[in-house]
Amino acid sequence: MTACSSESRTPGETTGGWESAVVRLVVRNHAGVMSHVCGLFARRGFNVDGILCLPVADGARSAILLLVKEDDRLEQMIRQLRKLEDVLDIARHPQAREAFTAVAAVLA
Amino acid sequence: MQITGARLITRLLERQGVTIVAGIPGGANLPLYDALHGSAIRHVLARHEQGAGFLAQGMARATGRPAVCLGTSGPGATNLLTAIADAKLDSIPLVAITGQVPRAMIGTDAFQEIDTYGLTIPITKHNFLVRSAAELAEVIPEAFRIAASGRPGPVVVDVPKDVQSETVELAALPEPARPDPAPRCSEDELARAAALIDAARRPVLLVGAGVIAAGASALLRRMVERASLPVAATLLGLGALPHDHPLFLGMVGMHAARYTNRLLDECDLLVGLGVRFDDRATGKAAAFCPHAQIVHIDIDASEIGKIKVPRLGITADVGEALRGLASRVAASNRAEWIARIGTLRAAYPLLTPGADDPLQPYGIIRHTAALLPDDAIVTTDVGQHQMWVAQAYPFSRPRQCLTSGGLGTMGFGLPAAIGAALAQPDRTVVCFSGDGSLLMNLQELATAAEEDVAVKVILLNNAHLGLVRQQQQLFYGGRYHASRFHAEPDFAAIARGFGVAACDLGTAADPLASLAQALRAPGPCLVNVPIRSDANVYPMVPPGGANRDMIDGGIHDGMQL
Numbered sequence: 001m002t003a004c005s006s007e008s009r010t011p012g013e014t015t016g017g018w019e020s021a022v023v024r025l026v027v028r029n030h031a032g033v034m035s036h037v038c039g040l041f042a043r044r045g046f047n048v049d050g051i052l053c054l055p056v057a058d059g060a061r062s063a064i065l066l067l068v069k070e071d072d073r074l075e076q077m078i079r080q081l082r083k084l085e086d087v088l089d090i091a092r093h094p095q096a097r098e099a100f101t102a103v104a105a106v107l108a
Numbered sequence: 109m110q111i112t113g114a115r116l117i118t119r120l121l122e123r124q125g126v127t128i129v130a131g132i133p134g135g136a137n138l139p140l141y142d143a144l145h146g147s148a149i150r151h152v153l154a155r156h157e158q159g160a161g162f163l164a165q166g167m168a169r170a171t172g173r174p175a176v177c178l179g180t181s182g183p184g185a186t187n188l189l190t191a192i193a194d195a196k197l198d199s200i201p202l203v204a205i206t207g208q209v210p211r212a213m214i215g216t217d218a219f220q221e222i223d224t225y226g227l228t229i230p231i232t233k234h235n236f237l238v239r240s241a242a243e244l245a246e247v248i249p250e251a252f253r254i255a256a257s258g259r260p261g262p263v264v265v266d267v268p269k270d271v272q273s274e275t276v277e278l279a280a281l282p283e284p285a286r287p288d289p290a291p292r293c294s295e296d297e298l299a300r301a302a303a304l305i306d307a308a309r310r311p312v313l314l315v316g317a318g319v320i321a322a323g324a325s326a327l328l329r330r331m332v333e334r335a336s337l338p339v340a341a342t343l344l345g346l347g348a349l350p351h352d353h354p355l356f357l358g359m360v361g362m363h364a365a366r367y368t369n370r371l372l373d374e375c376d377l378l379v380g381l382g383v384r385f386d387d388r389a390t391g392k393a394a395a396f397c398p399h400a401q402i403v404h405i406d407i408d409a410s411e412i413g414k415i416k417v418p419r420l421g422i423t424a425d426v427g428e429a430l431r432g433l434a435s436r437v438a439a440s441n442r443a444e445w446i447a448r449i450g451t452l453r454a455a456y457p458l459l460t461p462g463a464d465d466p467l468q469p470y471g472i473i474r475h476t477a478a479l480l481p482d483d484a485i486v487t488t489d490v491g492q493h494q495m496w497v498a499q500a501y502p503f504s505r506p507r508q509c510l511t512s513g514g515l516g517t518m519g520f521g522l523p524a525a526i527g528a529a530l531a532q533p534d535r536t537v538v539c540f541s542g543d544g545s546l547l548m549n550l551q552e553l554a555t556a557a558e559e560d561v562a563v564k565v566i567l568l569n570n571a572h573l574g575l576v577r578q579q580q581q582l583f584y585g586g587r588y589h590a591s592r593f594h595a596e597p598d599f600a601a602i603a604r605g606f607g608v609a610a611c612d613l614g615t616a617a618d619p620l621a622s623l624a625q626a627l628r629a630p631g632p633c634l635v636n637v638p639i640r641s642d643a644n645v646y647p648m649v650p651p652g653g654a655n656r657d658m659i660d661g662g663i664h665d666g667m668q669l
Contacts (some may be wrong), residue, residue, distance in 0.1 A: 031237075032225055032226075032237065035225075035495060041228055043230050075413075076410065076413070076414055079409050080410050082409070083408070083410060085234040085235075
């Protein structure tokens with residue numbers, strides 16, 4: 001995917017009527033790690049609009065991009081994700097938004 | 109060295125300092141039990157896996173060190189779930205090792221197969237499904253490191269039967285794991301916290317389980333005495349400061365004394381130490397400490413700002429923070445605020461009607477406490493008796509009160525008491541229970557008899573689910589439904605049937621003498637205490653209400669409010 005600096009969070013950037021954000025996680029790549037991440041969202045009542053996940057570092061790790069709602073609970077969600085043992089790194093990653101745009105074109 | 113997965117587990121547990129495990133064997137963990145056969149580890153056979161889980165919790169809560177429970181696959185694992193979830197909510201270091209069907213059968217709906225890994229994701233700090241015996245050398249120490257580091261919690265290690273039997277070649281056993289060192293506090297943040305404390309005219313500290321977990325009671329005492337800082341506690345913070353310390357305000361929240369909640373209403377600075385602003389403590393969160401700035405210190409960054417947005421949030425070990433604060437806060441006597449506290453304490457005290465009568469709730473609690481040595485440990489179940497104990501038992505030190513706070517699990521008290529007694533064999537352990545709670549893990553009386561532990565069950569028996577009955581009375585128009593037990597078991601006879609000594613204060617000629625004898629005798633016993641079914645826990649904040657709006661059923665009538 002290509003980084004696109006013009007895709008930084010700007011007011012009015014919306015998906016389905018709400019402002020969105022992209023969070024990038026680097027996780028240990030093993031069976032079950034997606035359950036940990038997705039389960040956390042489900043049980044804490046956070047919405048995820050999109051998920052992209054691919055192995056990196058020769059398959060030892062995976063990178064996950066989450067397209068989520070930009071609201072005042074996002075910081076709490078990031079803190080909860082950071083507590084997961086298998087989450088090695090987490091940060092906002094607005095420049096990856098176009099990855100979702102590209103996948104959306106494929107899925108359409 | 110060549111070693112089987114099962115033997116590797118027992119060797120690593122031994123090196124980790126584990127001397128007692130609680131569990132129940134079954135098909136999928138028999139290789140592990142075969143390895144225990146030749147181990148120095150003492151195995152305590154529970155009668156239900158939930159009992160094993162709470163036994164281990166009792167050991168962990170009494171000592172602060174990770175404790176281990178074992179269960180087989182399928183129902184063994186599902187029966188452990190409640191105890192694991194309870195440990196998660198109360199941040200108790202627990203390592204649960206479960207058997208799983210052999211690797212080749214995973215995913216086939218094999219006999220006693222259940223997705224233990226999937227089931228335990230939301231209720232553990234972390235979990236593992238072990239894919240090879242070699243992995244155990246990393247996973248077992250890692251489980252202990254995770255359970256005990258930072259904010260403690262439960263870890264599940266699910267081990268397929270053939271992994272237990274598999275032989276692995278190891279150059280050496282790994283070193284035992286240690287908890288990660290506490291993160292260093294920022295000097296700048298501590299200075300800001302001290303400045304806020306010094307500037308406050310009406311500060312209150314709210315202490316929780318984090319103070320106990322950090323072993324920070326002495327540091328807490330040093331700081332609050334230096335700066336004359338009054339201290340309220342959450343349910344799990346009881347014992348962090350002795351009950352009779354002049355700066356101690358008692359438990360906050362739904363069943364606090366009125367003066368305690370009023371002081372939090374008046375304070376201009378609340379310092380939360382190792383607390384998570386649980387709804388039972390805060391009442392309606394928006395109305396909690398409405399005039400206060402908040403300083404929140406907790407080791408879990410996700411707790412800062414989760415419920416209440418603080419003026420200053422510090423992610424730190426509470427002990428480290430208190431060490432830094434104790435030398436920074438200015439010495440002060442806060443005469444005006446301390447005087448105000450005295451006024452409110454006198455005007456709105458905790459009322460304990462019946463405290464002299466051993467056949468009334470406050471009376472049996474106070475009399476039991478008076479008869480026990482200072483080093484006794486107290487466990488509770490969940491319900492009215494739990495709140496009466498929290499209000500009225502004179503807790504004087506950390507890890508004296510073991511209670512299920514977050515999950516509120518009825519059935520916690522008896523197995524947790526057995527675990528505490530196993531971990532501290534020189535001490536008497538009293539389990540205050542109710543007839544509803546006790547029936548939920550009654551089978552562990554057999555374990556208590558078998559292990560001959562000094563566990564004294566004080567059963568406040570009102571033939572009701574008392575806290576349910578109370579809420580139906582107060583908030584559901586007195587429409588009682590499913591809260592009364594029409595069949596009333598003879599608990600003393602049942603205890604004797606399990607081989608546990610028992611007495612019934614309701615029929616005793618001299619109830620106090622019978623109680624004293626029961627507490628003095630060695631080994632386990634059950635004391636049945638019939639109490640009125642219409643006794644309520646007061647005062648009370650109606651669920652969802654603000655802490656300032658307490659109801660008291662008229663027990664304050666006639667007092668000048």
